[in-house]
Amino acid sequence: MDALRATPAAATANAPAPARQRAASASGVDAQGGRRAGLPRGDAAARPPASTLLARLRPELTTLLLARQAFDLNRRDVGACLRVAEYLLAQHRPTEVLDGLDLLDTQVERCGAWHLVRANALSALRDDRQAVREATAAVAKAGPDAALHQRALLQLGQGLTRLQEHAEAAWCYRMALAAQPMAADAALAAAVCCAEALDWESLPAHLDRLLTCMAQPLATAQWPLAVPLDPSQLIPLLDHPLLQRWLAALACQQRHGHGVAREKPKTPPRAHRRQGRWRLGILAGGRDRPALVPAVAALFDAFDREQVELHVYSDAGLEHPPAVHAAHWHDSRHASTDDLAEQLRRDQIDLLLDLTGPGADSRLGVLARRHAPVQATWLGHAGTTGAPWVDYLIGDPVVTPLDAQAQYSECIAQLPEAYRPVHTPAQGRQTPTPPRRADCGLPDTAPVLASFSPPERITPAQFGAWCQILSAVPASVLWLPTPPPEARRRLRAHLARAGLDPARLVFAPAVPPEAHLARLPLADLVLDCFPGNAETAARDALGTGVPVLTRLGQGFAARRTASLLAAFRLPALVCADAEHYVRTAVHLLRDADAMAQLKARLATVRSHAPHLDAARSARDLEHLLARMVARHDAGLPPTPLAAEPAPRRD
Numbered sequence: 001m002d003a004l005r006a007t008p009a010a011a012t013a014n015a016p017a018p019a020r021q022r023a024a025s026a027s028g029v030d031a032q033g034g035r036r037a038g039l040p041r042g043d044a045a046a047r048p049p050a051s052t053l054l055a056r057l058r059p060e061l062t063t064l065l066l067a068r069q070a071f072d073l074n075r076r077d078v079g080a081c082l083r084v085a086e087y088l089l090a091q092h093r094p095t096e097v098l099d100g101l102d103l104l105d106t107q108v109e110r111c112g113a114w115h116l117v118r119a120n121a122l123s124a125l126r127d128d129r130q131a132v133r134e135a136t137a138a139v140a141k142a143g144p145d146a147a148l149h150q151r152a153l154l155q156l157g158q159g160l161t162r163l164q165e166h167a168e169a170a171w172c173y174r175m176a177l178a179a180q181p182m183a184a185d186a187a188l189a190a191a192v193c194c195a196e197a198l199d200w201e202s203l204p205a206h207l208d209r210l211l212t213c214m215a216q217p218l219a220t221a222q223w224p225l226a227v228p229l230d231p232s233q234l235i236p237l238l239d240h241p242l243l244q245r246w247l248a249a250l251a252c253q254q255r256h257g258h259g260v261a262r263e264k265p266k267t268p269p270r271a272h273r274r275q276g277r278w279r280l281g282i283l284a285g286g287r288d289r290p291a292l293v294p295a296v297a298a299l300f301d302a303f304d305r306e307q308v309e310l311h312v313y314s315d316a317g318l319e320h321p322p323a324v325h326a327a328h329w330h331d332s333r334h335a336s337t338d339d340l341a342e343q344l345r346r347d348q349i350d351l352l353l354d355l356t357g358p359g360a361d362s363r364l365g366v367l368a369r370r371h372a373p374v375q376a377t378w379l380g381h382a383g384t385t386g387a388p389w390v391d392y393l394i395g396d397p398v399v400t401p402l403d404a405q406a407q408y409s410e411c412i413a414q415l416p417e418a419y420r421p422v423h424t425p426a427q428g429r430q431t432p433t434p435p436r437r438a439d440c441g442l443p444d445t446a447p448v449l450a451s452f453s454p455p456e457r458i459t460p461a462q463f464g465a466w467c468q469i470l471s472a473v474p475a476s477v478l479w480l481p482t483p484p485p486e487a488r489r490r491l492r493a494h495l496a497r498a499g500l501d502p503a504r505l506v507f508a509p510a511v512p513p514e515a516h517l518a519r520l521p522l523a524d525l526v527l528d529c530f531p532g533n534a535e536t537a538a539r540d541a542l543g544t545g546v547p548v549l550t551r552l553g554q555g556f557a558a559r560r561t562a563s564l565l566a567a568f569r570l571p572a573l574v575c576a577d578a579e580h581y582v583r584t585a586v587h588l589l590r591d592a593d594a595m596a597q598l599k600a601r602l603a604t605v606r607s608h609a610p611h612l613d614a615a616r617s618a619r620d621l622e623h624l625l626a627r628m629v630a631r632h633d634a635g636l637p638p639t640p641l642a643a644e645p646a647p648r649r650d
Contacts, residue, residue: 286316
């Protein structure tokens with residue numbers, strides 16, 4: 001068989017030159033852009049019978065093989081070509097999609113659907129400029145096909161948004177919403193586009209439309225969705241946990257289907273359990289961003305290996321030395337969802353802990369196969385995954401209070417301290433020489449307010465609160481990261497409309513992380529964003545001795561900095577509402593003694609607080625995970641788990 005066959009070698013043999021080049025570099029790519037092979041297969045005894053595998057795969061294989069056979073017989077058959085490509089796209093194999101589309105006879109006109117499938121595959125491979133060109137062709141060739149025109153518009157808008165061409169993207173979303181006013185994907189995309197362009201006049205209408213969309217039953221809203229939903233895009237725009245859960249469930253079904261539902265717990269008769277140990281599998285991700293950062297890896301490293309056997313599945317490849325010592329490391333960079341799920345089944349994992357969440361690095365499709373009896377998620381996403389096959393979401397009493405259970409499809413499981421390991425800059429490491437204020441365009445003596453969140457996290461209400469603070473402290477300035485030119489113009493215009501001098505906005509250029517940490521202490525106070533808390537920026541500020549002021553909201557993302565401040569024992573910096581936020585900032589900036597006392601307390605906590613005890617944090621995490629396993633072993637279903645400190649070890 002030829003290039004549309006499942007075997008990569010066969011797929012390359014008869015393919016055109018461009019297809020052979022792609023196949024040589026990335027054949028068999030799955031949802032995360034990795035190859036479909038790569039994990040060790042284990043011994044034959046661990047594998048299920050061939051008949052079982054065939055029974056499981058027969059419907060999908062039959063569909064794909066029949067489509068391939070039809071296209072093999074007639075390379076001029078556009079319909080057969082598209083059926084194969086769309087099936088492969090649904091299986092998250094974008095490079096194979098491009099190879100297959102190239103096999104269509106060159107004499108056959110490329111229709112709008114052909115260009116759209118190609119745009120989707122290129123987008124999955126993050127070739128945005130080529131994807132925009134293909135989506136533009138799809139829009140032009142859609143003709144009277146309204147559904148195709150809608151999908152092409154949204155695909156084009158997504159590509160333009162990633163290329164920072166917001167005005168053109170907004171036009172695409174307006175056209176899509178004119179045709180389908182209740183399309184959740186178009187409404188969310190339009191809201192995100194407005195936020196990134198700081199178009200605050202248009203933003204409320206799109207958020208209201210999303211709330212109206214939520215009134216639809218999930219099954220009604222599920223199809224047709226033209227582009228993949230990303231529920232994390234709502235986080236900086238609106239503190240509405242139920243809308244967040246609705247979007248997460250919609251996105252989860254769109255990408256992974258219904259998955260395998262929870263079943264009545266059954267204690268597995270596994271040899272390692274009879275020896276008193278249980279196996280923890282960690283989906284570490286790592287293609288786009290590292291999940292096993294040193295502070296996280298240190299916790300797993302401190303687990304009691306007499307009780308827990310660790311298996312790490314890393315999309316970042318094997319580390320030398322591994323981030324977690326004495327763990328079984330699996331290089332899952334090139335493993336498809338099916339490959340990785342099968343490896344987990346063979347490894348007899350008792351609890352599978354996902355660190356990837358539903359974003360670009362997602363491995364949630366592996367959890368949908370339900371090969372581990374207990375499944376939990378931690379750190380990968382600021383909110384619910386919407387996945388009914390995930391049993392627990394790990395938080396803490398601040399970020400996930402038990403009375404917020406309705407916000408989550410998972411059961412809340414609380415760590416006693418901050419849900420995310422708190423780390424401060426390493427003592428004694430080499431850092432650049434701190435700059436002077438004048439070097440950064442800041443006044444020498446006036447109060448400096450800073451917010452180093454991305455510009456799209458600034459909401460109209462948030463900026464209004466900042467303007468009130470600037471008005472109450474006349475000499476103060478606001479220090480922000482440099483946004484694109486149009487966003488910069490809009491921010492200055494908003495400041496002028498508030499009756500303030502636009503020169504009081506000072507923009508900081510992008511610099512390497514070490515240089516940024518060196519300049520952070522030039523600020524007097526960091527102002528957190530709401531509702532999308534800037535957790536990383538807050539950790540950086542606190543780690544360099546700069547206080548951070550935040551607001552406490554309802555959802556996970558609007559409580560992250562409050563959790564961090566609780567760990568630093570600074571509850572006075574957590575405000576209940578916008579008025580409290582403004583009042584606290586003004587008090588600190590006007591009262592030099594209060595600010596000095598606050599910074600002195602922060603300096604003490606940075607070096608002596610109990611939350612910096614990695615060994616204790618590791619015991620608490622291990623204890624929480626063991627409680628999940630013990631509950632399953634007792635034949636009990638998942639339930640919310642309140643914070644419970646781990647027993648001390650002798």
